[in-house]
Amino acid sequence: MVTMRDVADAAGVSAMTVSNVLAGRNVRSETRERVLAVVEQTGYRVNVAAQNLRRRRTGVVGLAVHELDSHYFSMLAARLTARLAREGLRLVVEQTGASRQGELAAISGSRVNAYDGLLLSASDLSAEDVAALAGDLPVVMLGERQDLQRFDHVEMANTAGARDAAQLLLDRGCRRLAAVGLPQPAAADGSRRDAFRLRAAGVAAAVEGSPAARVRFHESATYRAADGLRLTLEALQLEPRTDGLVCATDTLALGALRGLADAGLRAPDDVQVVGFDDVPDASTSVPSLSTVAPGHDEMVDAAARLLVRRIADREAPPEHVIASHRLVLRESTRRP
Structure with a gap:
């Protein structure tokens, strides 16, 4: 297997320079072209798994919701998938059935699979349950459970x-x-x-x-x-x-x-x-x-922002967001 050290030796540069080129950092154009030519010739591929292990990141976050066979939750999952992709995160969606067992499994599964964080719509778990099981896993709560506001929390009006x-x-x-x-x-x-x-x-x-x-x-x-x-x-x-x-x-x-x-x-x-x-x-x-x-885009943006912030800073004070809302008037109600 070709290593970064092999690429550096072939290009006549340091391993740090190769790393900077591959990360898109500022490197002289002549050096960049030489390094990229060697990368192409040798077929070198970045070992993402090793990078993530060193950084303690997987690039994966979870979303645990009551059910996927639902207009609202399926729409929420689709919007969060697109929004988190802009942050370089891949979303894995789990269905809890709004049960204690399902919610516990979602939290423990997130830890076992080393997810970077979890967005959780909790039903039967108490704040103490979530805190004890999640440990240092970054968690953002979705929904209206008023007793879970010790965590970052996003809800609708x-x-x-x-x-x-x-x-x-x-x-x-x-x-x-x-x-x-x-x-x-x-x-x-x-x-x-x-x-x-x-x-x-x-x-x-x-x-x-x-x-x-x-x-x-x-x-x-x-x-x-x-x-x-x-x-x-x-x-x-x-x-x-x-x-x-x-x-x-x-x-x-x-x-x-x-x-x-x-x-x-x-x-x-x-x-x-x-x-x-x-x-x-x-x-x-x-x-x-x-x-x-109920402000879907606002809630999705807030959830993504809070999760990214929590991943970066586990000690940040919790934030509570209530999205704005508006009436949409269509044909099922009379005109004024």
Whole structure:
């Protein structure tokens, strides 16, 4: 195997000069050309594995999320893959099933495989669990678990976004709302459904500000389009005069549109619908879906920035980022 020392001897330079040339550092053009000619002639290849071992870097980071069969998490993984590639990092994605066992496996696997860091959407783990198992592994938390803010933490504006979504329906004349996929605000726990607890609180706050309005919460254990369809039919059965659906996610909202069609109703003429997440399918459904865009690019940039910073500086104080949000108005809600 040709070594860097062999290239240096053949080019008549030091091994450090060869290293500088291959790293793209400032070297005289004549020397650079001579070194590169020898590299080509000898077929020398940089031993990346050895470099990483010396630097204690692998160039690989992990992303552990609840599920990949999800509009939101699949979109998040794709955006993070592209964003981290700009930092010279390769992303490995793991599915935890939102279970304690899956999340523990994601952390321990990251350490066994010597990942440079981990982006973790935790559900069942406590802050103490994460700290004890992660050790010195750089970790950035994703999601709304308020008890995990001892770590770098990126979240979306769940309460404010859901409040704006419900207020949109109220402003468009709705008075009998159904919150599809959201628990009673006081009944939800602080683990996996913490995001939905916060969204439920936002919906409740908007309705409380409109004395003539009412809202009924329809909780779900899962968040697939079929659940949105089922819960919509349930809401219409319990309150046939329901005129607005504020949905916990866009996936549920897409199912809700189908539920309305099955009930012989149309959006927005009979019932107005608003979702949350602004996934790509929201703009192509019939009708297209009004929704809350939670600042995807901002969250991805923040997660990448915090992970790169944490890898470089394990002692940096933790940072908490709440991304901005905006309403995206489409065909499932009426015009003003």
